[in-house]
Amino acid sequence: MIDVVELVTRRKEEVKDLDRPLVVVTYAQSIDGCIGADDNAQPLLLSGRESFSLTHMLRNNCAAILVGAGTAANDNPRLAVNADFVALHLHNQEHNQEQQTSQNNIQTNEHNRPNLIIRHPRPVVLDPSLRISLAARLVQLRNSPIVFCAFDPVLSPDLVAKQQALELEHVSVVNMHSFTPDFSLNNKPNPQNPTSSSAINIPAMLFVLKSRFNVDSLMVEGGASIISSFLSLGTRFVDQIIITIAPLLVGNGIRAYSSQIPTSSNFPSTDTSLIFTPHVHLVDPVYHQYGRDIVVSARVYRSTIESARAAAKKSSEFIDFSSIAEQDQPRSDELLIVPDFVPVDVHDALVAAMTHKLSRLMGATYMERHFDGVITGYKEASVSAWGFQASVPDDAISLAQVRDALKARIPDDTAMAMVIRWIEASTEAVISQQQQLLSNSSNSSNSNQKISWLPPHILELRAPTFQTPSGIGPHVDHLGAFGAKIAGVCLGSDAVMRFAQKDDPSRSFSALLPNRCLYFQCGSVRFNYTHEIPVDPAQHVFKNVFIERGRRISVLIRDSHPTQ
Numbered sequence: 336m337i338d339v340v341e342l343v344t345r346r347k348e349e350v351k352d353l354d355r356p357l358v359v360v361t362y363a364q365s366i367d368g369c370i371g372a373d374d375n376a377q378p379l380l381l382s383g384r385e386s387f388s389l390t391h392m393l394r395n396n397c398a399a400i401l402v403g404a405g406t407a408a409n410d411n412p413r414l415a416v417n418a419d420f421v422a423l424h425l426h427n428q429e430h431n432q433e434q435q436t437s438q439n440n441i442q443t444n445e446h447n448r449p450n451l452i453i454r455h456p457r458p459v460v461l462d463p464s465l466r467i468s469l470a471a472r473l474v475q476l477r478n479s480p481i482v483f484c485a486f487d488p489v490l491s492p493d494l495v496a497k498q499q500a501l502e503l504e505h506v507s508v509v510n511m512h513s514f515t516p517d518f519s520l521n522n523k524p525n526p527q528n529p530t531s532s533s534a535i536n537i538p539a540m541l542f543v544l545k546s547r548f549n550v551d552s553l554m555v556e557g558g559a560s561i562i563s564s565f566l567s568l569g570t571r572f573v574d575q576i577i578i579t580i581a582p583l584l585v586g587n588g589i590r591a592y593s594s595q596i597p598t599s600s601n602f603p604s605t606d607t608s609l610i611f612t613p614h615v616h617l618v619d620p621v622y623h624q625y626g627r628d629i630v631v632s633a634r635v636y637r638s639t640i641e642s643a644r645a646a647a648k649k650s651s652e653f654i655d656f657s658s659i660a661e662q663d664q665p666r667s668d669e670l671l672i673v674p675d676f677v678p679v680d681v682h683d684a685l686v687a688a689m690t691h692k693l694s695r696l697m698g699a700t701y702m703e704r705h706f707d708g709v710i711t712g713y714k715e716a717s718v719s720a721w722g723f724q725a726s727v728p729d730d731a732i733s734l735a736q737v738r739d740a741l742k743a744r745i746p747d748d749t750a751m752a753m754v755i756r757w758i759e760a761s762t763e764a765v766i767s768q769q770q771q772l773l774s775n776s777s778n779s780s781n782s783n784q785k786i787s788w789l790p791p792h793i794l795e796l797r798a799p800t801f802q803t804p805s806g807i808g809p810h811v812d813h814l815g816a817f818g819a820k821i822a823g824v825c826l827g828s829d830a831v832m833r834f835a836q837k838d839d840p841s842r843s844f845s846a847l848l849p850n851r852c853l854y855f856q857c858g859s860v861r862f863n864y865t866h867e868i869p870v871d872p873a874q875h876v877f878k879n880v881f882i883e884r885g886r887r888i889s890v891l892i893r894d895s896h897p898t899q
């Protein structure tokens with residue numbers, strides 16, 4: 336069975352080209368899931384000697400170790416490597432190996448004894464309002480600590496003075512004020528609420544750690560708010576989780592992971608019938624016994640979107656109006672989201688066809704910035720040869736015909752025109768169905784509205800990283816060039832789309848566009864709202880849940896302007 340430390344070393348290799356360090360979340364909990372006794376209590380001793388020795392071996396193998404302001408204040412940790420524990424770990428490991436080799440009747444080799452080299456990781460503290468004491472052990476130990484804060488220097492001269500005092504103690508202080516996620520902007524710091532006030536933007540912080548401080552591996556020890564914040568970001572920002580489970584029942588204690596991350600007044604709590612069950616799945620778990628403790632090591636996966644799909648039956652469940660007053664909300668037929676619009680096999684073929692077309696037209700490199708500054712990290716093209724006028728019959732096209740058209744590895748323009756006509760006709764059917772529902776008349780005719788669609792526009796956004804971001808800034812589609820209807824087919828990745836009133840951007844709401852969905856906007860959502868696919872990964876949030884975005888292709892169809 337693969338050793339826990341060896342697994343971390345392997346993961347380092349896997350993520351070495353990313354613009355963030357390897358992230359390993361490591362903590363100790365009681366069997367009933369608590370990492371601390373209760374608020375402001377003494378730190379809870381959970382790990383036994385053997386599992387502590389593993390923790391210190393891991394500390395020795397990571398370039399930095401991170402805790403939140405709560406842990407720094409409560410535990411006053413050293414965040415250093417205890418050489419005795421490392422020696423104990425190596426001794427135990429050797430002993431186990433010897434047992435194995437003697438069982439296998441193989442001679443042990445004295446020269447295999449590992450050397451004991453101690454490297455203290457750099458302590459990192461996420462401390463928005465510089466609560467840390469100058470006398471804190473991790474400051475006084477001088478292992479080059481880094482403190483990330485997030486305050487406005489103009490509004491807080493006292494914190495500027497504290498920053499200078501920390502710097503005199505050889506602490507590197509990084510102010511992430513300009514990177515705070517906008518959903519957490521709130522001028523009143525609230526210690527109970529990690530996403531309120533100036534919570535540190537974790538993706539941005541990771542980028543700074545790697546690019547400025549050359550930190551290639553980070554151990555995240557806690558506490559509860561920090562663990563929850565990291566885990567809520569999912570697979571893109573957590574590579575491995577290592578949990579020590581101690582044989583203890585705490586009862587009323589601090590739980591390591593809370594799926595209900597508290598919300599700020601700017602990002603109010605949605606109703607409790609959340610369409611997500613934000614469970615974190617531990618993937619490929621490996622279990623080891625260390626003395627009396629069990630250590631679980633796994634990758635994490637947050638399967639929010641699948642549960643969203645399973646639970647969200649209606650278009651409206653993909654729209655979160657909780658941040659906008661009822662009288663300011665658009666009508667329910669002005670934004671429609673149809674999940675599972677594109678069947679899985681058609682999706683894969685479409686992604687391949689669109690990728691090929693964009694590479695032919697635009698080459699391999701993504702454009703960094705659109706001429707009007709709206710789009711970042713993208714490729715785009717309008718393909719007039721795919722307009723339905725190109726020899727495609729005007730009547731309904733079946734899915735079987737679409738599958739047929741996509742059979743060729745690189746479908747020709749006529750085949751793609753068929754596919755686009757299918758998207759157009761299906762969109763017309765969705766609009767008619769919606770109109771029927773609204774008029775509530777069972778007798779009304781079912782005939783679909785024929786719309787004069789312009790040639791399709793395909794837009795690819797690269798998978799965003801902090802260094803190579805991607806997204807579409809807030810905009811209203813050109814009012815002079817297009818008509819009143821916009822539809823988009825989303826391929827490749829889920830995405831969050833944010834809408835804000837043109838005249839008052841504080842009136843905003845968000846929608847989840849699940850991969851393979853169709854979305855349709857008209858009326859006020861077409862004319863009076865800007866829409867955006869946020870560039871900042873910290874804004875990929877829907878109903879308090881972080882939605883991972885990878886490479887995404889959208890196929891946009893828009894009707895022609897009435898004057899054309």
Ligand SMILES: NC(=O)C1=CN([C@@H]2O[C@H](COP(=O)(O)OP(=O)(O)OC[C@H]3O[C@@H](n4cnc5c(N)ncnc54)[C@H](OP(=O)(O)O)[C@@H]3O)[C@@H](O)[C@H]2O)C=CC1
Pocket residue numbers: 361362363364369370371372373375377378379381402403404405406407409410461462463464466524525526527528529530532533534535536537556557558559560561562564589
């Ligand atoms: N058993 C174990 O392995 C461990 C146990 N612990 C225990 O955990 C407890 C402390 O947990 P807790 O009180 O939650 O404190 P945390 O250590 O998780 O710190 C939370 C604070 O960090 C700041 N912060 C900055 N950015 C973020 C962000 N993006 N997300 C979340 N927080 C952010 C905030 O400070 P501000 O409020 O100033 O804005 C927040 O209140 C202690 O009892 C400690 O003993 C801790 C580590 C390991």
Ligand SMILES: Nc1nc(O)c(N)c(N[C@@H]2O[C@H](COP(=O)(O)O)[C@@H](O)[C@H]2O)n1
Pocket residue numbers: 362363378379380381382387390402406410411412413414415556557579
């Ligand atoms: N692995 C582990 N087991 C426990 O039982 C714990 N209480 C902790 N706590 C973490 O270790 C920090 C204190 O250790 P040092 O002073 O740095 O040696 C504490 O702040 C928690 O992060 N960990």
